[in-house]
Amino acid sequence: MAARQVDTTLPKDVPTQLLIGGKWRPAHSSQTLAVSDPATEQVVAEVADGSVEDARLALEAAVVAFSGFKKTSAYQRSRWLRSWFEAILAHRDPLARLITIENGKPLTEALGEVDYAASFVEWFSEEAKRVYGRTIPATTTDRRLLAIRQPVGVVAAITPWNFPAAMITRKLAPALAAGCTVVLKPASLTPLTALYLAKLWQEAGPPDGTLNVITTSQASAVADAWMSDQRLRKVTFTGSTPIGQELIRKSADQVQRLSLELGGQAPFVVFDDADLDLTIAAMLVSKFRNGGQSCVASNRMLVQRNILAAFTERATAATAALRIGHGLTPGVEIGPLIDRPGRQKVLDHIADALAKGAQVQTGGRALDGSGFFVQPTVLSGVQPGMRVMEEETFGPLVAISAFDTEEQGVALANSSPFGLAAYAFTASAGRAWRVAERLEYGIVGLNEGLPSTAQAPFGGWKLSGIGREGASEGLDAFLEEKYIAWGGIDA
Numbered sequence: 407m408a409a410r411q412v413d414t415t416l417p418k419d420v421p422t423q424l425l426i427g428g429k430w431r432p433a434h435s436s437q438t439l440a441v442s443d444p445a446t447e448q449v450v451a452e453v454a455d456g457s458v459e460d461a462r463l464a465l466e467a468a469v470v471a472f473s474g475f476k477k478t479s480a481y482q483r484s485r486w487l488r489s490w491f492e493a494i495l496a497h498r499d500p501l502a503r504l505i506t507i508e509n510g511k512p513l514t515e516a517l518g519e520v521d522y523a524a525s526f527v528e529w530f531s532e533e534a535k536r537v538y539g540r541t542i543p544a545t546t547t548d549r550r551l552l553a554i555r556q557p558v559g560v561v562a563a564i565t566p567w568n569f570p571a572a573m574i575t576r577k578l579a580p581a582l583a584a585g586c587t588v589v590l591k592p593a594s595l596t597p598l599t600a601l602y603l604a605k606l607w608q609e610a611g612p613p614d615g616t617l618n619v620i621t622t623s624q625a626s627a628v629a630d631a632w633m634s635d636q637r638l639r640k641v642t643f644t645g646s647t648p649i650g651q652e653l654i655r656k657s658a659d660q661v662q663r664l665s666l667e668l669g670g671q672a673p674f675v676v677f678d679d680a681d682l683d684l685t686i687a688a689m690l691v692s693k694f695r696n697g698g699q700s701c702v703a704s705n706r707m708l709v710q711r712n713i714l715a716a717f718t719e720r721a722t723a724a725t726a727a728l729r730i731g732h733g734l735t736p737g738v739e740i741g742p743l744i745d746r747p748g749r750q751k752v753l754d755h756i757a758d759a760l761a762k763g764a765q766v767q768t769g770g771r772a773l774d775g776s777g778f779f780v781q782p783t784v785l786s787g788v789q790p791g792m793r794v795m796e797e798e799t800f801g802p803l804v805a806i807s808a809f810d811t812e813e814q815g816v817a818l819a820n821s822s823p824f825g826l827a828a829y830a831f832t833a834s835a836g837r838a839w840r841v842a843e844r845l846e847y848g849i850v851g852l853n854e855g856l857p858s859t860a861q862a863p864f865g866g867w868k869l870s871g872i873g874r875e876g877a878s879e880g881l882d883a884f885l886e887e888k889y890i891a892w893g894g895i896d897a
């Protein structure tokens with residue numbers, strides 16, 4: 407393991423207060439929330455711990471701002487977003503440092519996340535100008551029928567810790583492009599990146615109150631305060647399926663619009679004609695990005711039996727070579743897990759699989775000392791019925807299971823109530839197409855381990871969510887349609 411003694415000084419200009427109506431202010435209660443480095447378990451900052459009172463003020467500020475913001479031109483909003491995009495790239499280094507310190511991922515990955523986060527802002531700064539309506543032929547000559555699209559209203563965005571920047575820009579950029587104003591509640595484990603992004607948005611010069619940020623330890627109470635208010639019209643959430651289900655229930659009273667990006671349990675299906683060099687490289691990125699803490703992380707490696715030994719040998723060698731340590735240490739490829747429960751879940755999945763007959767090929771243990779580290783691990787002999795085959799592990803665990811025929815591989819891949827991402831590896835174009843069509847997932851990587859990109863629709867089937875982010879669909883999610891029937895026109 408790489409040395410854990412690293413300088414974790416934060417960038418100097420990181421805000422730590424709430425942003426409400428364009429002003430930074432402490433929490434109403436004056437309480438603060440500690441932010442820790444998961445690699446050292448040391449507290450690195452205290453941020454305001456917002457309460458229901460603060461949440462209500464933030465919503466009020468967003469409501470006031472919406473009345474003016476919805477009237478701004480798409481071209482003006484596009485320019486504000488473009489300035490924000492440029493500011494994010496200009497502050498790439500401090501942002502990446504913050505991500506590594508509060509989330510744990512290696513700095514090279516954090517830099518990649520900043521670029522990915524910025525790409526949504528760039529994409530939606532351009533899409534802002536393409537909110538088209540349409541005309542519809544009428545049945546009589548004295549009428550004209552039109553459909554126009556307008557911003558849905560005030561939006562609540564609730565985001566997770568695993569991509570502390572990208573999960574925010576993927577929501578905020580299209581919301582702001584559409585002319586919505588936003589109340590944001592970032593994950594309590596990674597609030598600093600969110601506050602820094604908000605500061606950069608403010609500096610881009612948009613009206614006060616377009617983005618309000620409540621960092622808090624009271625997620626449920628803050629969500630209640632927002633969702634019980636009729637003026638909040640949309641909730642966009644990324645996080646776990648149980649919390650997404652809770653938000654569906656909470657949205658019922660005010661019939662708020664919902665976009666939900668929830669959990670996954672991605673199958674990684676390897677057929678016997680796959681190019682193994684390409685497959686192992688894709689496995690490393692799809693499995694180990696952010697230490698396996700990605701919603702699209704491959705969770706089950708389903709390998710055709712006649713290449714099982716070769717795949718297992720190569721996957722084990724590649725996994726054993728990964729360098730684990732503090733994300734700020736040069737060369738580190740695997741950081742810590744986010745917290746103690748996150749680490750325990752991975753260890754529980756390993757123990758459960760071993761108790762039911764799986765074998766460790768490499769890794770398998772937590773590291774001693776401080777920080778929530780688990781060795782990158784490969785298990786062979788994994789079978790249906792083991793927890794790793796059914797739940798999202800969210801950690802650096804490669805679980806290998808065998809299948810015989812294409813039919814069985816696809817059936818095994820689809821035997822999950824989740825439907826976010828799936829991967830398939832084959833040299834046959836016919837098989838690639840057949841399998842892609844039959845996989846019951848919102849995203850399919852064909853000979854590809856990293857499908858996510860700003861211009862493509864990202865989202866899940868079944869328990870993995872509702873709606874899409876990115877692409878033109880990402881903007882549609884923040885627009886309401888209005889049909890106008892215009893009579894009295896003398897043709």
Ligand code: NAP
Pocket residue numbers: 564565566567568569573591592593594595622623624625626629644645646647649650652666667668669670700701702798826866870871
């Ligand atoms: P989480 O526990 O569901 O938390 C997500 C966000 O919801 C956090 O801001 C959290 O606040 C907040 N929250 C917690 N309880 C809440 C409640 N009762 N009401 C309203 N908000 C509440 O998920 P997580 O552990 O942060 O993130 C990991 C999960 O996100 C995984 O399942 C992963 O697959 C999923 N994910 C999905 C996608 C996708 O695009 N589909 C992308 C990334 C992650 P606190 O931080 O204060 O708890």
